[in-house]
Amino acid sequence: MTAVPVPYLVVDRRRETSESVTLRLEPVGEALADFAPGQFAMVHCFGRGEIPLSVSSVQSTGGLAHTIRSVGAVSEGLCAARVGDVVGLRGPYGSSWELPRARGGDVLVVAGGIGLAPLRPLVLGALAGSRAYRRLSVLVGARTPADLIARTELDLWPTAYTGVTVDWPDPTWHGDVGVVTQLLGRAPFDPDTAWAFVCGPEPMIRATARDLAHRGVPPERIRVSLERTMRCATGTCGHCQLGPLLVCRDGPVVGWDRAAPLLSVREL
């Protein structure tokens, strides 16, 4: 079936940064199938269009949340949505983080900017099932302190290590300055059992995954979330190709073993 969106009601809107908001959505009628963390929906803004957005929260009630950064016409429209507005959702699409595969091992979550949003339900899952995993570390990097999302929540998560760093500090910032990879040395993990989950801008993903591989984490256990433009999300429009991959179908979450050779080719 060519999928048609299902109406969802905006039940809460929270500003995250100057250019991003989190919308909490509840189905108006029947809900879509359950989303797994890492999967995405095609979100329709009335009269503007559709964009792929990973879920930043999943509820057992069928409700979910998307954290949206205003970068184009559709995301701008969605960021401006008010409580009571209706958006359209299709999904769930794509691969998920598959956190349970990390059972018995250390878990490293590495996020760049708004890339923390799709990782948030994974962190909550790891905390809820903490006995199944060894040590959880959350490493977050952002351009400026103002670009950090889920700031308060971040401080409350009982992890083995949480590190936050920014590229450009402002006068209020007393934390780390620099790229997120420099926090890797402080995170407690055993490369033989560790699984890493990485989401952020592509240069950040490349640097982080290379560093982790260099520290001995096998590439297939470094899970990265890829981003390419998408129109259909059903593998038939051709837009999200990355070499042999259709990111909507084979991704967005793939192992670094598959992603590394593709992301090393310019303009693939």
Next chain:
Amino acid sequence: MTAIAPSAVIDTDGLDALVTVLLARGRTVVGPTVRDGAIVLAELSSASQLPYGWGVELDAGRYRLVPREDGAAFAHSAGPQSWKSWLHPARERLWSADRTPEGEVSFTAAEPEAPSYAFLGVRPCDLRAIAIQDGVLTGGRYEDTGYGARRRGALLIAAECTEPGATCFCVSTGGGPAADPGYDLALTEIVDDDGHRFLVRIGSEEGARLLDDVPHRRADMVTEATARGAVDAARDRMGRALPAVDLRALLGASPEADRWDDLASRCLTCGNCTLVCPTCFCTTTEEVTDLTGDHTERWQRWDSCFDLDFSFLHEGPVRSSGRSRYRQWLTHKLSTWHDQFGSSGCVGCGRCIAWCPVGIDITEEVAALRAEQETETER
């Protein structure tokens, strides 16, 4: 099943009757006809509209109609269009949404326009192209509903190839001038001292029922042998060929080849090759709102990987250079298509060669990539 049904023979009156019967059964008959100096695919109301007596002269960047003395109807190679114009149309509405004054929003799927098509004169290369698009648009987890509906309702009458063009290379892509299974009827045109006639092979029960309503006779051995001979001869008369190597591996190993720079210096990134290619399927979507602002429609339209917007991600296009866009098209067609859909995306119809405004010839380009790889290996 009628797989072992004997072949039949019809003459040009039989072809007339075939079209008449199809129209009487409510089919929209689409086939080749001459228009604007080319053989185009169009709705036919009679077999007399077929391009009797016309052939084509092809080369890189060149397409000319030439009269034929034998009066044959199907002795021409692929024209500028392919059947995707009907099965996977350039514009199609996917769904619409309406908003009430209270702010309630409802979404409605578009009813696919699904006329009951009969395609007359499908070349074997195009028959394979249809099978490839079937795989892409209906073979995965999600089906393109409109395509699926049109495809399931379509009747395919193939015309085997006895007159390959100078840009044809189907044999080197694993196809051939003979029609693969998938047709309802397959015609092989013969014009000789015994007259103008068509050997008809039956590929489905529907094809057999159709033939029942058309004046025909059982195929004689001479006609069968003549038809076979003509198709076999065509196999050896391909104008071009792709190198006989593992193209999937060659293209997969060539992302940094120097040849792409040479290509980029000639390619205009116009996208003609993607429009004429019978397997190119890429689409984009458009949001169309009416003046009230409360009714919006989602339209799908053909897109091309040569367009800068095709790979646009929020900060700019991923593939900004012409080099990377040509590389994407050719590598996808011959290599990554295998990874994504389990086959090559090229059927060797030669359209991209004939309709390239600067005459880029993919068989020549692949040969150059191959030569470059060999030189690299020797070093």
